[in-house]
Amino acid sequence: MTDNKYSRLLGRIVFISLGFSLIPLITLSAFMYHQFTATYNAKVASNLRTMVENKRMSVDLFLDEKIFSLHALARLHEYEAITSPGYLKRVFREISSHRTPSFVDLGVIDGNGKHVAYEGPYRLEEADYSDADWFQEVLMRGVHVSDVFMGLRRFPHFVIAIRRDEGERTWILRATVDLNLFNSLVQSVQVGERGDAFLMNGNGELQTASRFNGGPLARAPIEPVERFRGVRTRDAAMHGRAYLAGMAWLEKAPWVLVISEDLAEGMSPLLSTQTDVLLITGFGVIFIVLGTILTSRTVVERIRKADLDSARLDASLLHQSKMAALGKMAAGVAHELNNPLTLIREAAGWLRDLMDPDEKEPLDRKEGCEVLDRIDSYIERARGITHRMLSFGRRMDPVREHVNLNQLVGETVAFLENEAMHRSITIEKEYDPALPTVSTDPSQMQQVFLNLIDNAIDAVGEDGVITVRTSVYGDGKFARVEVVDTGPGIPQHVLDKVFDPFFTTKSVGEGTGLGLAISFGIVENMGGHLLVDSEVGKGTTFSVLLPLG
Numbered sequence: 415m416t417d418n419k420y421s422r423l424l425g426r427i428v429f430i431s432l433g434f435s436l437i438p439l440i441t442l443s444a445f446m447y448h449q450f451t452a453t454y455n456a457k458v459a460s461n462l463r464t465m466v467e468n469k470r471m472s473v474d475l476f477l478d479e480k481i482f483s484l485h486a487l488a489r490l491h492e493y494e495a496i497t498s499p500g501y502l503k504r505v506f507r508e509i510s511s512h513r514t515p516s517f518v519d520l521g522v523i524d525g526n527g528k529h530v531a532y533e534g535p536y537r538l539e540e541a542d543y544s545d546a547d548w549f550q551e552v553l554m555r556g557v558h559v560s561d562v563f564m565g566l567r568r569f570p571h572f573v574i575a576i577r578r579d580e581g582e583r584t585w586i587l588r589a590t591v592d593l594n595l596f597n598s599l600v601q602s603v604q605v606g607e608r609g610d611a612f613l614m615n616g617n618g619e620l621q622t623a624s625r626f627n628g629g630p631l632a633r634a635p636i637e638p639v640e641r642f643r644g645v646r647t648r649d650a651a652m653h654g655r656a657y658l659a660g661m662a663w664l665e666k667a668p669w670v671l672v673i674s675e676d677l678a679e680g681m682s683p684l685l686s687t688q689t690d691v692l693l694i695t696g697f698g699v700i701f702i703v704l705g706t707i708l709t710s711r712t713v714v715e716r717i718r719k720a721d722l723d724s725a726r727l728d729a730s731l732l733h734q735s736k737m738a739a740l741g742k743m744a745a746g747v748a749h750e751l752n753n754p755l756t757l758i759r760e761a762a763g764w765l766r767d768l769m770d771p772d773e774k775e776p777l778d779r780k781e782g783c784e785v786l787d788r789i790d791s792y793i794e795r796a797r798g799i800t801h802r803m804l805s806f807g808r809r810m811d812p813v814r815e816h817v818n819l820n821q822l823v824g825e826t827v828a829f830l831e832n833e834a835m836h837r838s839i840t841i842e843k844e845y846d847p848a849l850p851t852v853s854t855d856p857s858q859m860q861q862v863f864l865n866l867i868d869n870a871i872d873a874v875g876e877d878g879v880i881t882v883r884t885s886v887y888g889d890g891k892f893a894r895v896e897v898v899d900t901g902p903g904i905p906q907h908v909l910d911k912v913f914d915p916f917f918t919t920k921s922v923g924e925g926t927g928l929g930l931a932i933s934f935g936i937v938e939n940m941g942g943h944l945l946v947d948s949e950v951g952k953g954t955t956f957s958v959l960l961p962l963g
Contacts, residue, residue: 420718427710435702443695447688454684458658462675463645466660469603469611470645470671476599477666480516480574480591481557483509488578488587496587497522497531506533518571518590523549525584534590536567552577552586559667562593562621562630570630572621593630597622600671608655608676613669614638621669626653639670650674732861732932750799750832754792761789817856819884819893819960820845826863827882830871837876841867844883852893852960858936859960862944865929866897866956873901873954892942892959903950912946 487496487505495501506520519534527544543549552558552575562572575588600622603611613621614634623629635652641663650659657674664671678685765785768778827841834841870880878900887894904912915931930944937944941961948954 420714423717424710424714427713428706431706431710432703435706436699439695439698439702443691443698447691450687450691451684454687458675459647459660462647462658462660462673465603465605466645466662466671466673469600469673470662470664473600473613473671474664474666476516476596477559477574477664480589481559481576481666484574484576484587484589485557488576493522493578493580493583493585502531502533516592516595518592521588523575523586523588525553525586530585538566541566548573548575549586552588553584561615561619561668564631593622601625603673605673605675606679608679609674610635610652611671611673613664613667613671615669616641634672635674636672649677728932728935732858732936747799747829750828751796754796754799758789758792758796761785761792765789813855814853815856816851817854817859818849819852819859819895820847820849822856822860823863823882823884823895826860827867829864830867834871834880837871837874839871839874839876840879842879842881844881846885849884849886849893850962852962854940854960855936859940859958862933862936862958863895863897865933866958869929869956870897870899870901870954874899875901886962887957887959891962893962895958895960896955898953898955900953903952904946904948904954905950909946909948913944 487509491501491505496505502520502522506517509515509517509520519532519536519538521529521534521538522531523543524530527542527546527549529538529541529543532539532541548558548560551560556577558575560572560575562570564570571590571593573588573590575586578585578587600613601611604625610625610627612624612627612634614636615621616638618634618636618638620628620630620632620634624632624635627633627635636650636659639646639661643663645660645662647658647660650657652674656677658677659672659674661673662671663669765782768782768785823845824843827843831841867880867882874880880900881896881898883894883896883898885894885896886892913930913934934944937958937960943957943959945957945959946954947957
C-alpha cells in the first residue's frame with residue numbers, strides 16, 4: 415500500500431470516527447442548549463406573569479380601598495352637614511391623619527357640577543365641572559376613576575368620584591389621589607437596572623411615570639392593546655433593546671399595567687450557562703478531534719507495519735514456493751538440458767570424425783561450419799533453459815509490465831510438460847491468438863500458473879488430460895487463463911477451503927497448503943480474480959481473470 419493509500423485510509427478513519435463521536439456530542443449540546451433556553455424563557459415568562467398579576471391585584475386593591483373610603487364618607491355625612499363651613503376641612507384632616515395619606519384634596523360637587531365645598535392646596539371652590547367628562551361619567555355610573563388629566567390646576571392628576579343620592583338631591587364626593595404615592599406603588603415592581611413598570615390608558619398615554627419614557631400623559635413605549643382578561647406577555651423593542659413585556663388590565667380603572675423586563679439583563683444567567691455549554695462543547699470537540707487524530711495515526715501506523723510484515727512474509731513464502739517448484743521442475747529441466755547436450759555431443763563427435771587425419775577424404779569446410787552452427791544453436795537452447803530457471807528462482811521485487819500471456823503460459827507449461835509426459839498426461843494448449851497484452855508481474859503470474867498446472871498434474875495422477883486455455887472474458891474486461899483437468903474433482907465442502915492458507919488434501923510431506931493461498935493473493939493484488947469450479951467425477955477448472963486495459 416502506498417503512502418497515498420495510507421493517507422486516504424487515515425482520512426477515512428478520522429472522518430468516520432469524528433462523525434460517530436462529534437454528531438452525538440453536538441446533537442446533545444444543541445438539545446441541551448435548546449431545552450435550557452426554552453425552559454428558562456418559560457420560567458422568566460411565568461415569573462413575569464405572576465409579578466404582573468400580583469401587582470395588578472395590589473393596584474386594584476389600592477383603588478378599591480380609596481373608592482370604599484369615599485363611599486363610606488358619603489354615606490356617613492348628609493349634604494347639609496358636609497357642605498357646612500369648616501366641616502369638610504375637619505373630615506379631610508381626619509382622613510389625612512393616617513400614616514400614608516393618599517388624597518391630595520377633597521371636594522363636594524352638587525348635581526349641577528358646581529364645587530360647593532373644597533379642601534386642598536388649590537383654589538377650586540368656585541370650579542364648574544358640569545362639562546367635564548368625569549362628571550358626566552360619575553353621574554351615570556355612580557363611581558368613576560378618571561384618566562390622568564391636566565384639569566384646572568394645570569398639573570397631571572386623576573380623581574376618584576362617588577355619587578351620593580340623598581332623597582331628591584344628588585351630589586358628588588370627589589378626591590384627587592396623590593400621584594407620587596401612586597407612582598411609587600406601581601414602580602416598586604421594577605426589575606433590575608433596565609426593567610420598567612407603568613400604567614397606560616387605552617389611547618397609549620402613560621398614567622404613571624415610566625422609568626425611561628417620561629411622566630404621566632407622555633406616550634407609552636408600546637402600542638395600545640384591546641381589553642383582555644388575565645395576563646399576557648409579548649416581546650417588545652424599546653429604545654433598540656429587546657424586552658419581554660407583561661400586561662394586564664386593571665379591574666377598578668381603564669388602565670393597562672405594563673411590567674417590562676430587559677431580556678439581555680433578565681437572560682444573563684441563561685447567557686452565562688449557554689456560554690458554559692458552548693465552552694464545554696468546544697473543549698469536547700477539540701479533545702475528540704485531537705484524540706481521534708492521534709488514535710487514527712497510531713492505528714494506521716500499526717496497519718502499515720502489519721502490511722510490511724505481511725509483505726515480507728508473502729515474499730518469503732513465495733520464494734519458498736518457487737524453490738519447491740524448482741525441485742519439481744528439476745526432472746523436466748534435466749530432460750530439456752539433456753537433449754541439447756546429447757545433440758552437442760553427437761555434433762562434436764561428427765566434427766571429430768571429419769577432422770580425423772586417417773580419413774581419406776579431405777575436410778569439407780562447409781560441412782564443418784554447419785556442424786559448428788548446430789552446436790551453437792544447441793548451446794543457445796541450453797542457455798535459454800538455464801536462463802528461465804534462474805529468472806524463475808530469483809527473488810525479485812514486484813513489477814508491472816506488459817505481458818504476452820500466451821507466451822508466459824507456454825513457457826510455464828514447458829517446465830512441466832516432461833513430468834506430465836512421464837505420467838502419460840496430455841497437456842492440450844488452446845491459446846487465443848488475439849489475446850491482448852496484460853499489465854502484470856510476469857514472475858509472480860508464472861508462479862500462479864505453475865501452481866495451478868502442477869496441482870492439475872497431481873489431481874489427474876496418470877492417464878488424463880489437462881487443458882490450458884486463454885481467452886478474452888467479460889465483454890473484453892478481463893483476460894482469462896483456464897487450467898482444466900480431468901481429475902476426480904473437489905467435493906463441495908472442500909471447495910470452500912481450497913484458498914485457505916495451510917489447507918491441503920495431499921499427504922503429509924507432499925504439500926504445504928500455501929500454493930493456492932499464495933496464488934489467490936497474487937491475483938487479487940494484480941486486480942484480478944482466481945475462481946474455481948469443480949464437480950466430483952468430472953474434473954476441476956481454475957480460472958485466472960486479469961484486467962485488460
